[in-house]
Amino acid sequence: MESNKIRQAFLDFFAGKDHVIVPSAPMVVKNDPTLMFTNAGMNQFKDIFLGNIPRPYPRAADTQKCLRVSGKHNDLEEVGHDTYHHTMFEMLGNWSFGDYFKKEAIGWAWELLTGVYGLDKSRMYATVFEGSPEDGVPFDQEAYDIWLQYLPADHIIRGNKHDNFWEMGDVGPCGPCSEIHYDLRDESEIAAVPGREMVNQGSPLVIEIWNLVFMQFNRKANGSLEPLAANCIDTGMGFERLCMILQGKKSNYDTDVFQPTIQRIAAMSGKTYGADEKCDVAMRVVADHLRAISFSIADGQLPSNVKAGYVIRRILRRAVRYGYTYLSFNEPFICRLMAGLVDQMGGQF
Numbered sequence: 001m002e003s004n005k006i007r008q009a010f011l012d013f014f015a016g017k018d019h020v021i022v023p024s025a026p027m028v029v030k031n032d033p034t035l036m037f038t039n040a041g042m043n044q045f046k047d048i049f050l051g052n053i054p055r056p057y058p059r060a061a062d063t064q065k066c067l068r069v070s071g072k073h074n075d076l077e078e079v080g081h082d083t084y085h086h087t088m089f090e091m092l093g094n095w096s097f098g099d100y101f102k103k104e105a106i107g108w109a110w111e112l113l114t115g116v117y118g119l120d121k122s123r124m125y126a127t128v129f130e131g132s133p134e135d136g137v138p139f140d141q142e143a144y145d146i147w148l149q150y151l152p153a154d155h156i157i158r159g160n161k162h163d164n165f166w167e168m169g170d171v172g173p174c175g176p177c178s179e180i181h182y183d184l185r186d187e188s189e190i191a192a193v194p195g196r197e198m199v200n201q202g203s204p205l206v207i208e209i210w211n212l213v214f215m216q217f218n219r220k221a222n223g224s225l226e227p228l229a230a231n232c233i234d235t236g237m238g239f240e241r242l243c244m245i246l247q248g249k250k251s252n253y254d255t256d257v258f259q260p261t262i263q264r265i266a267a268m269s270g271k272t273y274g275a276d277e278k279c280d281v282a283m284r285v286v287a288d289h290l291r292a293i294s295f296s297i298a299d300g301q302l303p304s305n306v307k308a309g310y311v312i313r314r315i316l317r318r319a320v321r322y323g324y325t326y327l328s329f330n331e332p333f334i335c336r337l338m339a340g341l342v343d344q345m346g347g348q349f
């Protein structure tokens with residue numbers, strides 16, 4: 001399935017469950033002192049979760065442009081060296097603002113992944129929060145029992161606060177979460193080591209695809225948790241990873257999200273993707289950073305020497321450095337990749 005159709009199938013599915021489909025918020029955040037860039041789909045809904053503004057609708061879904069290059073979620077130095085980290089990525093999400101809760105969130109995630117996208121159930125794992133005595137939050141028995149309707153017990157894994165308690169930042173809305181992981185390895189590798197031993201162990205082929213957050217608290221500046229006025233749902237699914245799985249690839253960069261750009265870089269540099277590891281890393285860096293820089297500028301943040309502008313300048317410099325060092329570019333080249341990116345993503349954004 002083409003990536004543009006994968007995205008549309010997600011939006012259509014949740015529209016069919018009475019969700020309002022909303023546009024992505026800008027990737028650049030101008031009105032929140034705790035955040036420079038949108039780092040999760042829920043950012044634009046923070047004040048609804050906190051009860052600071054009335055909910056405009058009980059349910060919403062979207063694809064959100066996210067950038068994880070600063071603060072609590074920072075992946076910059078990984079990007080290009082592995083198959084699945086990105087600076088900018090799309091997060092597919094659905095939200096309930098005091099409307100449905102765990103049963104529907106888990107049930108619909110299962111229905112979409114297995115029924116619409118046709119993922120192999122035997123390769124799926126779910127994690128649930130083991131609880132945190134220091135925060136006074138118990139083991140998430142409710143999510144565990146719901147998952148038992150869909151998965152065998154040995155595919156449901158208890159996770160700690162690091163993996164299974166999602167927080168937007170040092171302060172703000174948060175709650176226990178349940179992640180869905182997928183095992184992309186070959187049968188022989190699965191026979192040798194079961195997937196449950198690989199979940200959250202850093203394998204590029206046993207990966208988290210969807211995080212279902214059960215928003216119940218506000219983390220205060222003094223570290224304490226205050227219950228939200230209403231239980232909410234916040235989910236985030238990595239679009240590029242989903243495309244990798246549905247397109248039968250083992251690297252996000254081998255999907256139709258990145259390959260058109262990578263092939264343009266290859267043609268412009270006279271190099272072949274797949275022929276040399278250092279050049280491959282550089283092509284992935286440029287293909288990734290092109291998106292981050294272009295969308296940041298389009299959303300109102302020029303590269304500069306302070307704050308958010310400096311973050312964008314660092315990404316731009318990193319792309320230029322890899323291009324000049326490993327791909328033999330010696331004049332501006334990133335601007336020449338723009339038209340292709342607009343063709344590919346302009347329809348949605």
Ligand code: GLY
Binds near residue numbers: 236
């Ligand atoms: N807000 C859910 C996530 O980013 O994983």
